Amino acid sequence: xxxxxxxxxxxxxxxxxxxxxxxxxxxxxxxxxxxxxxxxxxxxxxxxxxxxxxxxxxxxxxxxxxxxxxxxxxxxxxxxxxxxxxxxxxxxxxxxxxxxxxxxxxxxxxxxxxxxxxxxxxxxxxxxxxxxxxxxxxxxxxxxxxxxxxxxxxxxxxxxxxxxxxxxxxxxxxxxxxxxxxxxxxxxxxxxxxxxxxxxxxxxxxxxxxxxxxxxxxxxxxxxxxxxxxxxxxxxxxxxxxxxxxxxxxxxxxxxxxxxxxxxxxxxxxxxxxxxxxxxxxxxxxxxxxxxxxxxxxxxxxxxxxxxxxxxxxxxxxxxxxxxxxxxxxxxxxxxxxxxxxxxxxxxxxxxxxxxxxxxxxxxxxxxxxxxxxxxxxxxxxxxxxxxxxxxxxxxxxxxxxxxxxx
Numbered sequence: 001x002x003x004x005x006x007x008x009x010x011x012x013x014x015x016x017x018x019x020x021x022x023x024x025x026x027x028x029x030x031x032x033x034x035x036x037x038x039x040x041x042x043x044x045x046x047x048x049x050x051x052x053x054x055x056x057x058x059x060x061x062x063x064x065x066x067x068x069x070x071x072x073x074x075x076x077x078x079x080x081x082x083x084x085x086x087x088x089x090x091x092x093x094x095x096x097x098x099x100x101x102x103x104x105x106x107x108x109x110x111x112x113x114x115x116x117x118x119x120x121x122x123x124x125x126x127x128x129x130x131x132x133x134x135x136x137x138x139x140x141x142x143x144x145x146x147x148x149x150x151x152x153x154x155x156x157x158x159x160x161x162x163x164x165x166x167x168x169x170x171x172x173x174x175x176x177x178x179x180x181x182x183x184x185x186x187x188x189x190x191x192x193x194x195x196x197x198x199x200x201x202x203x204x205x206x207x208x209x210x211x212x213x214x215x216x217x218x219x220x221x222x223x224x225x226x227x228x229x230x231x232x233x234x235x236x237x238x239x240x241x242x243x244x245x246x247x248x249x250x251x252x253x254x255x256x257x258x259x260x261x262x263x264x265x266x267x268x269x270x271x272x273x274x275x276x277x278x279x280x281x282x283x284x285x286x287x288x289x290x291x292x293x294x295x296x297x298x299x300x301x302x303x304x305x306x307x308x309x310x311x312x313x314x315x316x317x318x319x320x321x322x323x324x325x326x327x328x329x330x331x332x333x334x335x336x337x338x339x340x341x342x343x344x345x346x347x348x349x350x351x352x353x354x355x356x357x358x359x360x361x362x363x364x365x366x367x368x369x370x371x372x373x374x375x376x377x378x379x380x381x382x383x384x385x386x387x388x389x390x391x392x393x394x395x396x397x398x399x400x401x402x403x404x405x406x407x
Contacts, residue, residue: 020118
């Protein structure tokens with residue numbers, strides 16, 4: 001079973017929060033991409049053309065929506081808007097558009113807050129479950145396992161790995177979802193506005209896809225290395241802080257400082273390599289998207305100057321293209337996010353997959369409460385290394401007695 005499938009199984013009880021959060025985000029992005037871009041385009045077109053055509057303004061998007069699934073908007077909404085625009089002067093239209101835009105922004109805010117909260121709730125619930133599962137599993141493992149593994153590595157998995165995974169499934173996942181929702185909506189509207197300009201803007205999309213694919217593989221590699229280096233650092237830190245009196249007694253402070261500095265430097269190097277890859281992919285994708293958008297600006301700008309394209313329509317196209325370019329930056333993190341989740345999940349489930357040395361038989365029965373006493377009759381004990389630490393112990397423990405072996 002893949003890491004994503006196993007995570008989905010853990011997250012299933014909290015899928016309601018995820019789907020509700022997704023629904024709020026979806027509505028918010030429709031308001032932001034479809035409604036606000038149209039309103040802002042109308043506002044700017046009104047202000048820039050009021051002195052030349054007495055406030056006459058085209059309605060962006062609806063002009064080119066004929067014969068599409070948006071035909072109902074042309075039949076029902078466009079006539080009412082045209083009548084409204086014709087019966088008011090420029091100042092009145094400006095005030096009304098501003099009030100409507102402010103109202104849409106407020107409604108968007110009312111969807112943004114619960115959407116973000118529910119996404120945080122989902123990721124925190126999954127993180128809580130994974131931390132508890134890891135701790136419960138560690139309690140089932142035999143003492144021999146802890147002779148080979150150190151406490152710091154386990155702390156790194158329970159706190160560091162789960163915390164990083166939680167961030168991936170919360171705010172970062174929300175950003176990627178917004179990009180996944182916004183780009184199709186914006187591209188659909190861009191095609192309706194001017195399909196030729198849209199194709200020009202998208203000419204460099206394959207380059208962005210290639211950058212995302214190569215960068216995603218590197219991110220997965222560095223995500224695993226970072227958590228391993230953090231585990232090494234935590235293990236060394238716990239070991240040295242737990243024996244600080246011995247270190248001070250034998251004047252080993254300079255040596256231990258050097259050792260910890262080595263672990264710290266290795267963790268820093270892997271973190272910075274991952275940061276370099278991450279911060280190259282996202283801005284690089286955005287830069288390429290903007291270059292493509294500028295090609296559309298040249299062609300569309302010339303069309304506006306020649307009177308072939310209404311200014312309001314071109315303004316809306318620019319708003320949409322800018323939004324697509326920005327969201328491509330977020331979308332470039334989608335593959336990185338998936339690789340990070342896979343890398344972190346491998347470490348977490350790797351620990352959960354460790355089999356206890358001693359397990360109950362399938363048909364084991366629950367024993368009743370024990371009665372009587374405990375007797376050790378010529379008992380000896382050795383560690384896995386073979387060194388004998390208890391030899392020929394004879395001991396009887398009566399009910400209620402507490403006996404300690406010290407040494």
